[in-house]
Amino acid sequence: MRQQHLLNPTLRDVPADAEAASHRLMLRAGLIRQLSSGIYSYLPLGLKALRHIQRIVQEEMNAAGAQEMLMPALHPSELWKESGRWDIYGPELMRLEDRHGREFALGATHEEVITTLIRDEIQSYKKLPVRLYQIQTKFRDERRPRFGLLRGREFLMKDAYSFDRSAIGMDESYMRMYDAYHRIFTRAGLQFRAVEADSGAIGGTDTHEFMALAEVGEDTIVHCPACGYAANLEKAVGAIPANSEIAAGATHDQTPEKVHTPQTTSIKQLSQLLRIQPKRIIKSIALKAGSAPLVVLLRGDYELNEIKLKQAIGIDRIDMMTEEEIESELQSAAGFIGPVGLHKVRVIADHSVQCMSNAVTGANERDYHLLHVDVNRDLPELTYSDLRNVAEGDLCIHCGNKLAFAKGIEIGHVFKLGTKYSAKLGATFNDDKGTAEPMLMGCYGIGISRMLAAIIEQNYDDRGIIWPHAIAPYAIHLLTVQVLDEVQMKLSLDIYTALTQSGYDVLWDDREERAGVKFNDADLLGFPIRLTVGKKAAEQVIECKERRSGEQYELTVPDLLAHCQAFFNSNMRRP
């Protein structure tokens, strides 16, 4: 491609609202343009990179035994009502009416469509398993679209679905996808981790998220550098803190003692007033679980994990109690709640509370707390569960080493759905005895356009993008310094022809621009190597610059093809 014809509007200035590096660079390098909040056009270079990702995904999906198909974006509302998600999904699901007043959703995901399709087309166990995927535009009306392609409202996704006749089959489909995802993200040059995730509202059992490691990531990953355990923050479990760690200064003889703590309603205020560490305080959180009151206990330095709580109590709707409710239903006072002496209320405690002695907690009376609480002695009938977010310093449940934290961008998700959709939508098969059984499903997503942004988040410097070879829009950037110089143009054309005939994708900067502009654009666009045809053209000498290493050296034209071959081979992948 000759660059003078390319629609590639590069920008010198960074748009003010672009917070993420990938967002800034994709705008500056002319890969994308915003049409509306969270909605982007892909310009030629951006689309080319996207197509490279797409091809890798297709190859690995096909190799994993998945068949490509294509489903519509317009979904009749009846399908979503049948699955129960029309009401649950909320405002993220974009909805519209056709000219006859029939309701449709814009597909945010395709479980309903694929499950009813398979329900109608497959009856016998002989036709199972079947694994299908599509690469298709999805619509989700995010409340706060941000970070360019990282959180958009219209985006490109690969979604795959598996249908099996047994749990063993489902596990096999899941593992195939899990492995394929590893290959895909590795080929795309990403640093990533597969982390255990919560199956939460989607239902189902096992689930892993694939996280590209990046500071801009909105997800927190907890991982153990020693044994490799990794989970997202919602799911991660830390070891139960040992008794000894917090019992310092405890004397078992002291009974609870009321202390005056006027207007001291937060953990922070209390720890300052009493000069104790937050981890010696029992935090009591008053909630409504459905319509019933519920008090949750945590060690003062931990945060409640709502997802874990919902799973522990089996109730999906949780709200904070109001001050009035705390007074009327708990006979307590906001900011001074404590488990000792609380009656007729369900109380559930995180494991971290189990070993606390000589602890401080609310006295259920305005402006008073209790000292010297010993959980085992004073609260012998407490129920315990894992209800907290893992925090800095927590230890791995598998190996006891210290857990580490990282930020990640969710680029993929594999999920065992079980019979959640097949049961609701009636996707059954006849087993070998002729009995109808619901199919066992899995669903598997990759954010194709988000992957593009994640790749850039991991591959740039202050001059621009540094593409991994497999994704680079072009492998080679050929640059002619003086396009009015006949010798330079002739040599450039020869090189361009030779390289493209050898199968390399070459962008030839043949624009009438100053050399400085061209060099800056080349660094910004960031293709793996730049070949510059300049003053030494008459001597058949050109300059080669490797974008990632920054290495710069001269080459003679006869050596060029061999050099390119060696460069791309040594970097694992041909362009």
Place this chain on the structure above:
Amino acid sequence: MRQQHLLNPTLRDVPADAEAASHRLMLRAGLIRQLSSGIYSYLPLGLKALRHIQRIVQEEMNAAGAQEMLMPALHPSELWKESGRWDIYGPELMRLEDRHGREFALGATHEEVITTLIRDEIQSYKKLPVRLYQIQTKFRDERRPRFGLLRGREFLMKDAYSFDRSAIGMDESYMRMYDAYHRIFTRAGLQFRAVEADSGAIGGTDTHEFMALAEVGEDTIVHCPACGYAANLEKAVGAIPANSEIAAGATHDQTPEKVHTPQTTSIKQLSQLLRIQPKRIIKSIALKAGSAPLVVLLRGDYELNEIKLKQAIGIDRIDMMTEEEIESELQSAAGFIGPVGLHKVRVIADHSVQCMSNAVTGANERDYHLLHVDVNRDLPELTYSDLRNVAEGDLCIHCGNKLAFAKGIEIGHVFKLGTKYSAKLGATFNDDKGTAEPMLMGCYGIGISRMLAAIIEQNYDDRGIIWPHAIAPYAIHLLTVQVLDEVQMKLSLDIYTALTQSGYDVLWDDREERAGVKFNDADLLGFPIRLTVGKKAAEQVIECKERRSGEQYELTVPDLLAHCQAFFNSNMRRP
């Protein structure tokens, strides 16, 4: 691909509502499934054929100097309001609101998006011309979706746009696309004609439609077998009928004479009552052009072409007059209107009326007509224009030979837009003197999914589809008669491996089904050749059947590869 794993639900029965052959066959062969009226899922084989079309389109677009990009489906309403189409487009444009109540359209076409993008990114004449295309899902809420993929509400389209600095440049862009379209449809194996079309409501100047010839087509094509002239019915022009043809029996002396024709209000009734041919009657049609009355005259055997009329009078809104309006505004009577004696009303006549003498027309009095009307004598001040649809028997304006009629499916459309959008949306460039000028645009569409249906409309028999090689989902259908026979399976696997390694796309029917079922499915799926491994497997002999010719013969395995190569070469295109 091994067929036992393929999601390919073939049907024996034809769905009752599928009228078009392509619709029936795509359902029966398991290529598509309907999700909702005019909305389809592509199953693996259907998608594979679609991808082959897509690849041809991409190759030819790239070769024509167009760059691929990708624009969103969600368009902010502001853009469509700026171009004025938010109100004009009507209920075909699907609309929705996001969670903040902002209005969006689902892209039915992308002139607004691309024009504003180019407006923002290109300022200088040096960056022009630029030609861009995308292959993307479009949404149009058709009132009557029908014929499967031929008239859908969600469909795949290639749309391209060119931006030039001069009319000459625009013509050049147009011709490049025109030529690329010829190559695309030829490579896809289609029989088609490029016909002159009306630029009508979109505005602009030149326009051609590419029509795939097919009986099911909803468009009528007029063409001259002698000189190659072709146009769609809205646009086609026939030669002015010669005087001699209709003047038979005319005597110039006879003056108009009233005749009693009770309740004879139609051309047909009148011609029966008076025993004259319809072409001797002057048909008078009373209309409202905007708010003004207008009477249009046509020879009795011709039909009015509303598009031509609108262009001739420069008014876009035309309605029939009511009986009351005919009485009050024309002082005439419905069914008995005639041009003689009509006062204070604009009258416009089709060229076919110009030479009529001894003609019959309404007398502007209930139950009376006039005989012996001579147009030149009695209506000397008439205005003439081309207002009629070409009819059977009309002659070519270019060569005088008889025009022929055919039915067509519109698969492509090229269009010179001129400055229609660039002027409205402010897409200007600075010319070499620094003066801002609106860009000259063209737009160019191909219905990718409709092409798939059109290809099938032209390529089937009573047993199923007969794919053109370039589009066939698989080149070769390998069929094992007895999958429990080890010799047959071993030979099949060897052949499958050898063919796929040679680059052929092979579907291997390894299902445990009766041979009859497999043969029927193979004919229905219609790949170019079927190779059957059966009883003679031990002798290394297989059967080859060519789907299109129906020829069937034995082959020895060592000859197979050479045979396949010769077959696909002689049929113009490798698989």
